[in-house]
Amino acid sequence: MALRLGDIAPDFTAETTEGTINFHEWLGNSWGMIFSHPADFTPVCTTELGRTAQLKDEFEKRGVKVIAVSVDPLESHTEWVKDINETQNTTVDFPMIADKDRQVAELYDMIHPNASEKSTVRSVFVIGPDKKIKLTLTYPASTGRNFLEILRVIDSLQLTANYQVATPADWQQGEDVIVVPAVSTEDAIKKFPKGVTIVKPYLRTTPQPNK
Numbered sequence: 001m002a003l004r005l006g007d008i009a010p011d012f013t014a015e016t017t018e019g020t021i022n023f024h025e026w027l028g029n030s031w032g033m034i035f036s037h038p039a040d041f042t043p044v045c046t047t048e049l050g051r052t053a054q055l056k057d058e059f060e061k062r063g064v065k066v067i068a069v070s071v072d073p074l075e076s077h078t079e080w081v082k083d084i085n086e087t088q089n090t091t092v093d094f095p096m097i098a099d100k101d102r103q104v105a106e107l108y109d110m111i112h113p114n115a116s117e118k119s120t121v122r123s124v125f126v127i128g129p130d131k132k133i134k135l136t137l138t139y140p141a142s143t144g145r146n147f148l149e150i151l152r153v154i155d156s157l158q159l160t161a162n163y164q165v166a167t168p169a170d171w172q173q174g175e176d177v178i179v180v181p182a183v184s185t186e187d188a189i190k191k192f193p194k195g196v197t198i199v200k201p202y203l204r205t206t207p208q209p210n211k
């Protein structure tokens with residue numbers, strides 16, 4: 001069965017470009033993002049892994065460890081990284097899982113046979129410090145992902161975890177956020193000293209607490 005939000009991210013031990021990794025041990029208490037790409041030496045994937053590397057500081061700032069996966073062998077990953085670094089003007093320094101036997105792809109349901117029998121689709125799983133899945137995304141091979149959107153979701157997830165707020169449609173850093181329904185208006189007024197706007201009893205906003 002496909003993995004769902006709130007499920008524990010399956011653990012595994014796998015060969016990567018940074019040696020053998022046990023996933024849960026490697027995550028430690030950090031947030032994590034595991035994301036698959038269809039194949040090495042393909043154009044969209046080259047831009048995606050390059051973009052992720054360019055955003056290293058942004059992932060680090062949020063305490064998110066990043067790991068990539070495809071069913072290509074280790075030697076292929078190692079050779080391809082040189083091309084990514086050269087063409088995307090960056091340095092890939094996150095591990096890439098060489099999932100030749102499809103262990104990880106199967107655990108995370110990353111192969112969608114009606115799209116491709118042989119390769120993983122573009123899956124993303126964001127995992128919280130509790131090892132639970134907080135976000136899943138699936139993109140087709142022909143569409144490169146928007147990594148700024150993934151960072152935006154991580155910001156929202158971390159705001160919810162830390163402050164009991166949610167984020168409205170199209171929310172961006174610095175904009176007002178929404179008090180989650182579980183917090184009463186009375187408690188919200190105490191909890192959010194920057195003020196609470198009651199648009200409707202069920203729609204209460206407050207300035208972003210960590211800005």
Ligand code: BEZ
Nearest residue numbers: 038042043044045141142
């Ligand atoms: C790509 O990364 O460019 C790609 C990979 C598989 C299918 C289509 C595009």
